[in-house]
Amino acid sequence: xxxxxxxxxxxxxxxxxxxxxxxxxxxxxxxxxxxxxxxxxxxxxxxxxxxxxxxxxxxxxxxxxxxxxxxxxxxxxxxxxxxxxxxxxxxxxxxxxxxxxxxxxxxxxxxxxxxxxxxxxxxxxxxxxxxxxxxxxxxxxxxxxxxxxxxxxxxxxxxxxxxxxxxxxxxxxxxxxxxxxxxxxxxxxxxxxxxxxxxxxxxxxxxxxxxxxxxxxxxxxxxxxxxxxxxxxxxxxxxxxxxxxxxxxxxxxxxxxxxxxxxxxxxxxxxxxxxxxxxxxxxxxxxxxxxxxxxxxxxxxxxxxxxxxxxxxxxxxxxxxxxxxxxxxxxxxxxxxxxxxxxxxxxxxxxxxxxxxxxxxxxxxxxxxxxxxxxxxxxxxxxxxxxxxxxxxxxxxxxxxxxxxxxxxxxxxxxx
Numbered sequence: 274x275x276x277x278x279x280x281x282x283x284x285x286x287x288x289x290x291x292x293x294x295x296x297x298x299x300x301x302x303x304x305x306x307x308x309x310x311x312x313x314x315x316x317x318x319x320x321x322x323x324x325x326x327x328x329x330x331x332x333x334x335x336x337x338x339x340x341x342x343x344x345x346x347x348x349x350x351x352x353x354x355x356x357x358x359x360x361x362x363x364x365x366x367x368x369x370x371x372x373x374x375x376x377x378x379x380x381x382x383x384x385x386x387x388x389x390x391x392x393x394x395x396x397x398x399x400x401x402x403x404x405x406x407x408x409x410x411x412x413x414x415x416x417x418x419x420x421x422x423x424x425x426x427x428x429x430x431x432x433x434x435x436x437x438x439x440x441x442x443x444x445x446x447x448x449x450x451x452x453x454x455x456x457x458x459x460x461x462x463x464x465x466x467x468x469x470x471x472x473x474x475x476x477x478x479x480x481x482x483x484x485x486x487x488x489x490x491x492x493x494x495x496x497x498x499x500x501x502x503x504x505x506x507x508x509x510x511x512x513x514x515x516x517x518x519x520x521x522x523x524x525x526x527x528x529x530x531x532x533x534x535x536x537x538x539x540x541x542x543x544x545x546x547x548x549x550x551x552x553x554x555x556x557x558x559x560x561x562x563x564x565x566x567x568x569x570x571x572x573x574x575x576x577x578x579x580x581x582x583x584x585x586x587x588x589x590x591x592x593x594x595x596x597x598x599x600x601x602x603x604x605x606x607x608x609x610x611x612x613x614x615x616x617x618x619x620x621x622x623x624x625x626x627x628x629x630x631x632x633x634x635x636x637x638x639x640x641x642x643x644x645x646x647x648x649x650x651x652x653x654x655x656x657x658x659x660x661x662x663x664x665x666x667x668x669x670x671x672x673x674x675x676x677x678x679x680x681x682x683x684x685x686x687x688x689x
Contacts (some may be wrong), residue, residue, distance in 0.1 A: 284340060309555060309663040310637065311613040311644035312548050318609070319541040320600035320669040325487045326409030327674040332384030334680035335466075336399040336453045338473045339369055341412055342461055343400075345453045347431050358427040359420065359537075365462070367394045372465050382467050384676070410477070411484040412452050426450060450487065452480075453607025481681075489672070491521070491538070493679060494530035501682050508675055516666045517675075537601045545590050545667040546600045550579045551620050552663045554630075554637045559662055563655040576630075583624055590621035616640040 316510050320327075343365045347358055355361070370387035377385070386402070387395030404419040415422050429447045456472035458464075469477070476641075481487070482496050495501045507524050511517060522538045553576045560568040586592065595618055619636050642649045650662060 287479060294419075307663055309645065309650070310548070310551055310640050311351050311616070312664070313609060314610050314613065315544065315598065315602050316664070316667055316669070318607075319537070319544065319598075321382060322489075322537050322602060323491050323541060324670040325490050326406035327492075327670045328405070329673050330397070330402050331673055331677065332386060333382075333467050334469055334477060334677045334684075336386070336648060337410065337412065337471075337477055337677075338456065338469070339366075339465070340400050340403055340407055341451050341454055342457055343369075343543065344426065344451045345457060346385075346462075347427075348447065349459075354432065355431070358423045358430075362400055363394070363398065366398050367391075369399070369462065370395050372462055373467055376464070376466055381596070381630045385467060397407075405509055409484065409487055411486065412454075412478040412480060412510050414452075415450055418686060422450075435539065469680055469684030469687075471684055471687045474681045474687070477681050478685065489531050489533045489537070491530075491534060491675060493527075494525075494534050494649065495678070498529050500528060500530070501678055505675065505679055505682060514579060518545075518668045518671045521671055538557045540594075540601045541667070543594060544602075547583075547594075547621065547624075548587055548617070548667075549665060550576065551622070551637050551640075551664065553579055554633050554639060555663060556661055558634055558638055559596055559650055559655065559659060562651055562653075563657050563659040565659065568659075580624075584627075590592070590624045592618070592621075595621060613640075614644060616643075 294300045343362055346365070347355065347361050356364075367387070371391055373385045374381070374388050374391060381388075384479065386397065386399050390396060400419060404413075407413045408415060413422065415425075417425065426447065429450065454473055454476045456470045456476060478496055479493050481490075484493070487493050495504055504524060506519060507520060508517060511520055518538075519542055522535075522542055525538070526535055553572055557569060557576065560572055583590070595614075599609060599614070615641075616636070620633075623633055623636055638651060641651055650659075
């Protein structure tokens, strides 16, 4: 019996769209990212407001500086030594993985990208994983995709007026395109460590604080009000099953961070709670499909607890709340999936009306099938051991951002 593989294709209109598709495909490989009810778009939009430039596939803060280091190294090459920039970046990021592994051979840390595929080369390049973050932090002053930017940068680097790299680059167009971090030195690659130097940490802290694009993000506000240490200490004290994003909000709601940040965070958590109930209901349907009686009973009890909490905060289910989610997540000029919004409105309306569980299940089933079509699990034969499917409490990338902020904080604590 032959085994067929699934393939995904798309029309390649622009490199920006190509980058986005590549990022989505990478994220789909991560545990727990199945979006059975189609709420991923608004979840990601909230995450883009709260933690812009961060993603669940980023590992360590160091890559925010190695990327501009590589661009600067390219400029220092003689013209006749320069390969195409995209090839150079790939080569250097493969070498970066080798150097990091070699330099940490006695104390191998987490988060070195490509450490398990040194012979084949790094499959998921840091420049691709971190590119949006490099733009959001205004390290690269551009809105272009990585491929478009490398083409532009290469052309600019090869102009006669830019071929000589001076220490004083205040009037250099290319230096404005990609900022050189303060911690740069010519031998950085051979000496590289996954840990930030103090200068590198100060550079990233300043970028987080001063980039106008992310002024009201959680990381920017944490640094602005000297709350990073408190937030990290609080996170370390949580149990593994704690809702980390909610705990962070509780820590910050009475702090001096901006009201815009607080309100956006509050709306995001409200959205997460409301849609958690729909996902519990969906998994009850899955359990019925799998004929797992024990799971049906456990999830039904969990839903009753959720419903009891929901009955005490019905304002979260009003149309005004839904409108505010979309306003904060997307802003007034961005489009969102109308079918998903109709589902959210229907779900909230049924909760307000104290509808029967049969009506709630029908609402969720209709959305799951509309969202997944023939791939919907409710249309498939399922094993009795089928596990939880979809999302629970949403973290909006805080666990990943926390690792980056921890690296920066530790770098700042290094003696000068």
